[in-house]
Amino acid sequence: MNPPALQIRTGSRSRPWLRSELLLLGVLIVESLVFARTGTHFATVGNALEILRLSVEIGLLAVVMTPVILTGGIDLSVGSLLGLCAVCFGKLWRDGGLAWPVAALATLGIGGMAGGLNAVLITRLRLPPLIVTLGSLSLFRGLAEAITRGVDNFTGFPPSFLMWGQGYFGGVIPAQAPLGIAVMIGVGLLVHATSLGRSLRAIGFSPEGARYAGVPVGRQITVVYLLSGVAAALAALVYVARVGQAKADAGTGYELLAITAVVLGGTSIFGGTGSVFGTVLGVATLAVLRNGLQLSDQPGELAGILTGVFLLTVLAGEMAFKKYSARRVASGMLQTSTASSKPASS
Amino acid sequence: MKLNTAHLIPDAGVSGSVASRAESVLRLTGLTKSFGAVRALRGVSFDLKAGEVHALLGENGAGKSTLIKVIAGAHAPDAGTLEVFGHPVDRLDPATAHRLGIACIYQQPALFPDLTVAENIGLRLEPATAVRWIDPVQQKSCAVEWLRRIGAEISPDSEVRELSMPEQQLVEIACALGAGARIVIMDEPTSSLTQREVERLFAVVRDLRRQGVGIIYISHRLEEIFALADRVTVLRDGESVGTFPVRDSRNQPALTEAELIRWMVGREVSQLYPPATGAPGDIVLSVSGLGCAAAGVHSVDLQVRSGEILGLAGLVGAGRTELARVLFGLTPADSGEIRWRGRVVRIRSPREAIAQGIAYVPEDRRRHGVILEMPVAHNLTLAVHRTLFPGGWLLPKAEGVLAGEWIGRLGIKTDGPQAPVGSLSGGNQQKVALGRWLVTKPGLLILDEPTQGVDVGAKGEIHQIIRGLAADGLAVVLISSDLPEVLGMSDRIAVMRGGTVVTVLPGGSTASAVMAAALGQPPDGTGV
Amino acid sequence: MKRYRRELSVTACLSALLLVLAVVAPAFFGRQQLLTTLTAAAPVLVAACGMTLVILTRQIDISIGSQFALCSVAAGLMAKAGLPMPLVVLGAVAGGAALGAFNGWLVAGLELPSIVVTLATFVTWRETLRWSREGEFVKDLADGFQWWGLGQGRGQAVILMGALGVFLIGVIFLKKVGAGRFFYAVGSDREAARLAGIRPAAVTFGAFVILGALVGVAAVLNAVRFADVDPKTGTGLEMQVIAAVVVGGVAISGGRGTLWGVLVGVLLLACIAPALVFLKLPPQWEKAIQGAIILLAVAADGEKGKSS
Incomplete structure (x- = not known):
């Protein structure tokens, strides 16, 4: 009855991201093999754990950016918010006299509020996420600079706090690694195993379609931007614990790294398709690149350049694929019409 | 007569x-x-x-x-x-x-909302060359002249976004005339005009005719x-x-x-449509004085019984889809009363409509009815997440069983529950859009153009399904521009015009009677 | 005048700020102070003229800070190599146009989202520059470079005249030239523009190229104020420029806005930093205020879009 339907179905795309993930895994392996030859001490367990230790902050931001981009949105403010949360934490602990766990909790609250500000502007006023978070990027960084008066640098945190960024469990496992992995698993479950994750995809594919299906679009978009804010605060805490100081410029440019990792990981910038696993691979690819170039005595800027080039290449490839499959669907529709139309009566 | x-x-x-x-x-x-x-x-x-x-x-x-x-x-x-x-x-x-x-004046004018009337007319009349001076004074006087020629009292300095729809149409006409069109197509130009504006427009059209312009004129009036x-x-x-x-x-x-x-x-309707079975039951939905200013729907009185198919007929723009959107909570009502199984209810969002048991299969299947990129199974369960996944966790097994069941019941031809809906033929996509709502076990099903863009075979299947649903006691509201379909399927036919229900005709009414009501003509005997 | 409500309200804000300054800190209006404030704002105005075109067509370019740095360093190197100033200007403009064309090709040709494209070029150009210069300033420039070799007073005058010239050409271009209207048309309704015989992709591409070229001009106008060229120059320029354009009433959804509004927006934001100094407020608040102003401005647009 409907042979064209079968013709279009040839390439099963029920998990279209799987392909890009495999590709990325290949890139990661090739990259590692190259650096294993060129880099000194690259292929050691210690270095692998060091890469893990250094990529937790970007990882947190990127993993939580995944559901944001799945809804077809974007959050450019996470890097600035990291900076703001870092100095807020420092201020609360040093000048506010709070114990660091209390200050940390308050910092998470601040992150949530900042994410809530984005969410309200996006859902209530129906403003494009791009411009809202571009504005809040400036606002958050500006507030961080205002709080520190541009020069203040919070240091001297207690060892019990620094341990979360510099310590090792059993002398081997970086202390922040379990935290990063827990968030990764949590968000992975949220995106892939819950009803919320499913509706986020529906919103990303078609916000109107989701609304017609009874999905509370505004509420769910609010959730992802709130999560993004909290994740930035968490990343700020890990950052401060790792470097031992909180300055206003903390996390500058992190939003770009996070977005790049997500897009490299196969999540469509137009929303709908993507996976947290892909994002994790994206983070790993970028982290290995940076670390490997460093151990191979290459300039650090090369990593930045390659990051930008990677991002553009992946996007252009995605668009080319999209156009190609759109053409295939169009030609498929043509077949449908010829197959099912009856002869014209005159 | x-x-x-x-x-x-x-x-x-x-x-x-x-x-x-x-x-x-x-x-x-x-x-x-x-x-x-x-x-x-x-x-x-x-x-x-x-x-x-x-x-x-x-x-x-x-x-x-x-x-x-x-x-x-x-x-x-x-x-x-x-x-x-x-x-x-x-x-x-x-x-x-x-x-x-050749100039075409569409119902939805193709103007630039952010620019002024004079700038719009200028952009359309002057050549689309990049290197050329614009003389605002001359542009304005030109706009004034053409607006005057058609007798439109519109300031050339007002922004198009601030104009009413008929004013925008007049600007379109001014553009067409100014461009020296010899063939002018007017697509229902009077659909939103007042009587005075209509007369002025007619004078313009007659003037054009005198000047030897050929005019293709589309109107339902x-x-x-x-x-x-x-x-x-x-x-x-x-x-x-x-x-x-x-x-x-x-x-x-x-x-x-x-x-x-x-x-x-x-021809009058033939026996292509499955016959009605059984008698209608209790009143499921009853609305009185229902209105929504934003949707252009006002003072609607209507009852729907379980087991009945109520046809909703009317011309494009009569307010049928708009009424359905009000009932489904997409544009909540701001006046009147909705009674659901005898109780007064408020429906402010699709979620509340779904909670009551109202389902709506929208007209634009590809944009609203299904999510093309998502698998058949995910589309089928999207509206029942709360009952199917009580803890919020996806249950792939339960989902698979449910999807398999409905794929079988509706005869959806797909490679499997994981195939994206976009890969299905139009008729099967429509079955998915329908299935999504049947899964919710609704009490009232509103179908908006369920067979539009569907091939003949699938059309018959969908008719069978709808009839079967009504026989099982579901109340169905069928919106269709396909008049034979409305006549053949409906137990009663409500006819809409100008945003409200003007009459409810019994089943077995003639096409001419429905058309006459939709056009606002007195009932006519000769068409029977 | 309903159409220019935004321009008028921003002008009112600026007037209020100036009035407060006139009362509290008349020194703000000292000749030298005013000249310094305005010459610092001149490059922003020039870049904002280009950004207006891009935003009018419903796109955005956040890579201009990096473009600016590349053009500045290129201009410095050309001047150091002994090229005459007109050629230096021309070279910087051509370089900027080429960078803009690359963005334009990706956005208009490949139909990629402009935000991500320019985010990627932003980091790529910046890192490329860091790699090649390793933070080193371009020093020992030719005598004719700083203040065009005219001394500070006349140099400042040339900068102001240049920026004003670009602005006025922009005003005339958008208002009086056929092509200017295309940018409004494409941003207002792409499909209607196509039906009116305009090629939207070409217009979008053109907007990015013009923006790039103007960033080149801005880079030169900025660079000549100093004795040597800092390769980190232009950091955060994109935010200043986008803020000025959005505050000036150019709708981020395209199709609406005037350069006069942008001019007022540039002046308003340019006054904030010196005003903070003169009002004895901590200058570190500048960025936060800037961000808050952007959010307020887009929120106002959102409210208006909803009501209409």
Whole structure:
């Protein structure tokens, strides 16, 4: 009855991201093999754990950016918010006299509020996420600079706090690694195993379609931007614990790294398709690149350049694929019409 | 019984003689155009003379819009020839059509909302060359002149976004005239105009005719056709029923409205549709005085019983989809009362509608009805997440069972529950859109154009499904522009016009009776 | 005048700020102070003229800070190599146009989202520059470079005249030249523009190229104020420029806005930093205020879009 339907179905795309993930895994392996030859001490367990230790902050931001981009949105403010949360934490602990766990909790609250500000502007006023978070990027960084008066640098945190960024469990496992992995698993479950994750995809594919299906679009978009804010605060805490100081410029440019990792990981910038696993691979690819170039005595800027080039290449490839499959669907529709139309009566 | 409304408007058809001696400015022969499974035009021939108003008449979906889009160059025909001013034209795109002097005034004006009226007219009249000076003074005076010519009282400095729809249409007309169009297509130009604006527009049209412009005029208002047109071509199911002079040689009406209606509707409904079974049960939904200003719906009174199919008929723009959107909470009502199984309820969002047991299969299947990129199974369960996944965790097994069950029950032809809906044929996509709501076990199902763009076989299947649902006690509201479908499927037919339900006809009413009510004509006996 | 409500309200804000300054800190209006404030704002105005075109067509470019740095360093190197100033200007403009064309090709040609494209070029150009210069300033420039070799007073005058010239050409271009209207048309309704015989992709591409070229001009106008060229120059320029354009009333959804509004927006934001100093407020608040102003401005647009 409907042979064209079968013709279009040839390439099963029920998990279209799987392909890009495999590709990325290949890139990661090739990259590692190259650096294993060129880099000194690259292929050691210690270095692998060091890469893990250094990529937790970007990882947190990127993993939580995944559901944001799945809804077809974007959050450019996470890097600035990291900076703001870092100095807020420092201020609360040093000048506010709070114990660091209390200050940390308050910092998470601040992150949530900042994410809530984005969410309200996006859902209530129906403003494009791009411009809202571009504005809040400036606002958050500006507030961080205002709080520190541009020069203040919070240091001297207690060892019990620094341990979360510099310590090792059993002398081997970086202390922040379990935290990063827990968030990764949590968000992975949220995106892939819950009803919320499913509706986020529906919103990303078609916000109107989701609304017609009874999905509370505004509420769910609010959730992802709130999560993004909290994740930035968490990343700020890990950052401060790792470097031992909180300055206003903390996390500058992190939003770009996070977005790049997500897009490299196969999540469509137009929303709908993507996976947290892909994002994790994206983070790993970028982290290995940076670390490997460093151990191979290459300039650090090369990593930045390659990051930008990677991002553009992946996007252009995605668009080319999209156009190609759109053409295939169009030609498929043509077949449908010829197959099912009856002869014209005159 | 002949209805003659031509005397209502003076100056009708004065230039009928001009039309007969003029040469054809536009001639179409054997035009064919398909969209997917739908054959919108099947060998239509049409000609337009200079100085003629040629009306194009037909039901919704008869092919009028497609025909004018072909003439305006927006659609390329699959087959057939096109001659403009006696010269055959192979490829017609919007720019070429523009150059040849063809202007089309769509119902939804193609203006720039952010620019002023003068700037809009300037952009359309002046050549689209990058290197050239714009003289704002001259541009404004030009705009003022053209607006004056059509008698529009619109400031050239106002932004188009601030104009009402009829004002925007007048700006469109000014653009068309200013561009020196020799062929002007007007797609229901009076649908949103007041009587005074209509009269002014008619004066403009007659003026154009005197200047030898050929005008293709589309309207559902029959009295306008008698008042304005020289000839009328009736389209039905993508074919031309025929072209008829509106007046005879003595300038007397050569047609009756009843004849036109009969030609538009065609044969009365045959037995293609499954028969009704069983008697309707209790009233499920009852609305009184329902209105929503934003949706343009007002004072709707309507009851729907379980086990009944209530047809909702009306022309495009009569407010059928808008009423459905109000009932489903997409544009919540701001006046009136909704009673659901006897209890007064408020429906402020689709979630609340779903919670009551109201389901809505929207008209635009690809944008609203399904999510094309998502698998069949995910689409089928999207509206029942709360009951299917009580803890919020996806249960792939339960989902698979449910999806498999409904794929089987509805006969959805797919490679499997994980195939994206976009890979299915139109009819099977529609079954998924329907299935999503049947899964919710609704008490009321609103179907908006359920068989639009669906091939003939699947259409029959969908009709069987709908009839079966009603037999199982579901209340169904069927919105369809396919008049035979409404007549064949419905137990009762509510007819809408101007944002409200004007009458509810019993099942077995004639197409002519429904059409007459939809057009706002008094009921007419000759069509039976 | 309903149409220019935004321009008028921003002008009112600026007037209020100036009035407060006139009362509290008349020194703000000292000739030298005013000249310094305005010459610092001149490059922003020039870049904002280009950004207006891009935003009018419903796109955005956040890579201009990096473009600016590349053009500045290129201009410095050309001047150091002994090229005459007109050629230096021309070279910087051509370089900027080429960078803009690359963005334009990706956005208009490949139909990629402009935000991500320019985010990627932003980091790529910046890192490329860091790699090649390693933070090193371009020093020992030719005598004719700083202040065009005219001395500070006349140099400042040339900068102001240049920026004003670009602005006025922009005003005339958008208002009086056929092509200017295309940008409004494409941003207002792409499909209607196509039906009116305009090629939207070409217009979008053109907007990015013009923006790039103007960033080149801005880079030169900025660079000549100093004795040597800092390769980190232009950091955060994109935010200043986008803020000025959005505050000036150019709708981020395209199709609406005037350069006069942008001019007022540039002046308003340019006054904030010196005003903070003169009002004895901590200058570190500048960025935060800037961000808050952007959010307020877009929120106002959102409210208006909803009501209409």
